[in-house]
Amino acid sequence: MNITAVDYAYDYAERNLNPNSYKHKLEKLPVNEPRIFLTGNQAVAMGKVLGGCRIQTYYPITPAADESEYLESHELLKTKKGEEAIVVLQTEDEIAAVNSASGACLAGARAATSTSGPGFSLMAEGLGWAGNNEVPLVITYYQRGGPATGQPTRNSQQDLRFAMHAAHGEFARIILASGDIKECFYDAAEVFNLAEKYQMPVIHLLDKGMANCSQTYPNFNYTNVKINRGQLVTEKELEGKEYRRFRFTETGISPRAFLGTKNAVQWYSGDEHNEWGNINEEPIIRRAMMEKRMKKLDLVDKEVPLELKVNFFGDKDSENIVVSWGSPKGAIIESLNQLKDEGFSLGYVQVRMIHPLPSAHLQQILQGKKRIIDIEENITAQLGGIITQYTAIKPNYYILKYTGRPMMTTEVYQAIKNVLTDKAAERQVLMLGA
Numbered sequence: 001m002n003i004t005a006v007d008y009a010y011d012y013a014e015r016n017l018n019p020n021s022y023k024h025k026l027e028k029l030p031v032n033e034p035r036i037f038l039t040g041n042q043a044v045a046m047g048k049v050l051g052g053c054r055i056q057t058y059y060p061i062t063p064a065a066d067e068s069e070y071l072e073s074h075e076l077l078k079t080k081k082g083e084e085a086i087v088v089l090q091t092e093d094e095i096a097a098v099n100s101a102s103g104a105c106l107a108g109a110r111a112a113t114s115t116s117g118p119g120f121s122l123m124a125e126g127l128g129w130a131g132n133n134e135v136p137l138v139i140t141y142y143q144r145g146g147p148a149t150g151q152p153t154r155n156s157q158q159d160l161r162f163a164m165h166a167a168h169g170e171f172a173r174i175i176l177a178s179g180d181i182k183e184c185f186y187d188a189a190e191v192f193n194l195a196e197k198y199q200m201p202v203i204h205l206l207d208k209g210m211a212n213c214s215q216t217y218p219n220f221n222y223t224n225v226k227i228n229r230g231q232l233v234t235e236k237e238l239e240g241k242e243y244r245r246f247r248f249t250e251t252g253i254s255p256r257a258f259l260g261t262k263n264a265v266q267w268y269s270g271d272e273h274n275e276w277g278n279i280n281e282e283p284i285i286r287r288a289m290m291e292k293r294m295k296k297l298d299l300v301d302k303e304v305p306l307e308l309k310v311n312f313f314g315d316k317d318s319e320n321i322v323v324s325w326g327s328p329k330g331a332i333i334e335s336l337n338q339l340k341d342e343g344f345s346l347g348y349v350q351v352r353m354i355h356p357l358p359s360a361h362l363q364q365i366l367q368g369k370k371r372i373i374d375i376e377e378n379i380t381a382q383l384g385g386i387i388t389q390y391t392a393i394k395p396n397y398y399i400l401k402y403t404g405r406p407m408m409t410t411e412v413y414q415a416i417k418n419v420l421t422d423k424a425a426e427r428q429v430l431m432l433g434a
Contacts, residue, residue, distance in 0.1 A: 034219045040210035041066040043185040044140060046220075048112060049074075049086055051189025052227050053138070055104040055111035057089045057097040062152045063211040064114045064142040094119040098126035102135045106268065108258030110192045112138035117146050117159055124167045127201060131171030133268050133277075134246065134254070134293065136195035136202075136230070140188070143207040145404040154404025155209040157326050157377040160386070163203050164355050172296050174198070175355040177205040179311070179329035181215045183352075189225045190308065197230040198296050199253055205354070207377070209327035209406040231255050238263035244275040248288060252296040297356045309353040310361060318345040319370040320420060323362075323395065325351045325383050328375050328407045335413035344420050351383060359390035366393045373397040373419055377407065398427045405433025 038046075045067045048056065058068040072088045091097045097113045104111035115123060120141055130137040143159045145151025163175055174194050178184045187204060195202040233243075233255040243264045247254045254275075257264035267277030272289060274280040314336050324332055332348055339346055349365055351357070366372055366387075374384035374395035379402045381395070388394045399415045401407050411430045418424035 035216050036219050037214060037216045038181065039066070039212060039214050040181050040184045040206065041212065042070050043181045044114075044188040044204070044206070045070045047185040047188025047225075048140075048192075050222055050225050051192045052110040053086060053112050053192060054109045055087055055089065055101065057091055057100045057104075057111070057113045058115065059091055059094045059097050059119060061094075061116045061119045063144060063208045064116045064119070064140065066211065067114050067140065067142075094122040095126060098123040098137070098139070099129070101139075102126065102130045102133075102137050105130075105135050105137055105195075106133075106259045108260075110136075110138075110196070112140060112192075114140040114142070116142045116144050116152075117162075118149065120159070120162070120166065127173075128167030128169060128171065129270050130201045131167065131173060131293070132169075132270060132272075134199040136192075136199055138191050138195050138202050138204065140204045141206065142211050143205070145402075151404040153208075155207055155327070155377065155406050156402065156404060157207055157382070158379075158402070160205070160325075160354065160378070160382040163205055164386075170290070170294065172198075172200045172293050173355065174200060174202040174300060174353070175205055176202065176308075176353055177325045177351070178210065179326055179350050179352065181210060181213070182217055182220070184210060185220055186225065187352075193226075193228040194300075194304070196256075197228055197253075198300055199230065199256060200293070200296060205326070207327050209377075213406075233257050233261075233264070235262040235264070245277050246273065246275045246289070246292070248275060248292055251299050252292045252294075253299070301356045301358065304353065306358070306361060309351075309358040311350040311352065312347065312365070313350070314340070314347040315345045316347055316365075318347045320344075320346045320373070321366060321369045321371070322346065322348040322373045322375055322416065323351065323366070323383065323387060324348070324375040325354060326377070328377065328412070331407045331409045331412040332375060334409040335416055338409075338413050339417060339420070344417070346416070346420070351387075354383065354386065357386060357390045359387075362387060363391040363393060366391065371397060371419060373399060373416060375399045375407070375412065377401050396426065397424060399430065400427065401430040403431060403433060408432050 056071050075088050101111040101113040143156050145154040145156045146158055178187045191202045191204045245266045271279040272286055274285050329350055336346055336348055372395040374381050381398050384395045397419045411432045415428045
């Protein structure tokens with residue numbers, strides 16, 4: 001049917017349209033470097049392999065499955081050059097996927113699982129198990145429209161607070177949100193360093209808008225990606241010593257040995273435990289273990305470079321600041337440039353590490369601004385609420401979209417201009433897109 005439609009349209013144009021009457025023409029641009037054309041799913045898959053991921057588990061779900069299927073199409077135990085590649089495991093459900101990935105992490109592999117909202121709901125208990133046992137698990141989470149089945153082929157940013165609080169109880173986790181396909185690539189590699197260095201689950205939070213869109217880039221710089229496996233101990237280092245997997249330390253990070261390492265007997269369970277991993281519910285142990293796990297978030301906040309946590313675009317001294325996260329980035333930057341050409345002053349803070357939130361830095365940027373404009377693809381302005389919670393600074397304008405369609409430059413530009421010219425209500429809801 002598609003071929004028939006194209007043939008019909010071509011024949012119609014050839015018979016009825018004069019090529020010389022069409023005044024618009026795309027000029028050929030010079031290309032001075034090798035380029036790559038890829039989707040967000042492909043960028044994440046490539047970044048994972050470069051970052052040392054060797055096990056990927058998944059259960060098929062839209063729009064996450066494209067990433068695992070791309071990895072499957074390149075799945076090899078060994079390449080022709082003898083380099084390690086990746087093994088992809090399709091499990092019977094998402095519960096098996098998350099637990100299989102945790103098992104691979106404990107055995108020493110860099111492992112990840114990939115899913116979307118309904119699948120992540122099923123993974124919640126496994127996520128809690130990983131948090132309790134300080135497993136360096138990576139979960140790649142592609143948001144789509146919810147709740148329930150919702151809009152399985154549409155875009156949203158509705159799951160930020162869910163990612164922050166999923167699973168019962170309290171435990172440390174990191175949430176890193178990419179804003180474009182290039183960031184998808186580098187972040188997909190970096191999350192493994194974060195997970196292993198700080199020994200906690202890391203959720204790489206994306207959305208459908210980035211997963212399935214395509215873009216051309218100059219070839220990525222693969223040499224920029226470094227691997228940091230954190231505090232590992234070897235068989236030789238443990239010889240003649242007692243090994244405590246969950247040993248109390250000043251930072252909360254304990255030396256880690258892979259399962260099967262000689263001289264490193266280990267126990268893991270879903271229960272609270274002592275330094276050896278044996279079940280223990282004594283008040284003094286419970287308090288110490290809870291504080292051990294949670295204080296690692298302070299270390300993350302202190303050590304992780306600022307450029308991984310936030311990006312800033314535009315005028316830092318402007319009294320008008322946009323805050324946002326994820327895929328609205330492109331439309332916001334284009335709008336920012338258009339408005340600058342028209343004489344408007346505006347800054348844009350892209351929040352990348354949302355948990356733990358770089359609250360001190362955000363407070364410094366936002367303090368005393370006249371207009372703080374929160375732009376998100378959800379109905380409750382989730383990032384805006386989190387910023388208020390941790391900085392006591394509340395955005396005074398909201399530009400929101402929750403139709404399942406990505407934000408477009410045309411509507412974002414007009415909505416921001418309405419705010420800057422005092423023609424906007426506190427809340428604007430965008431509607432473009434069929």
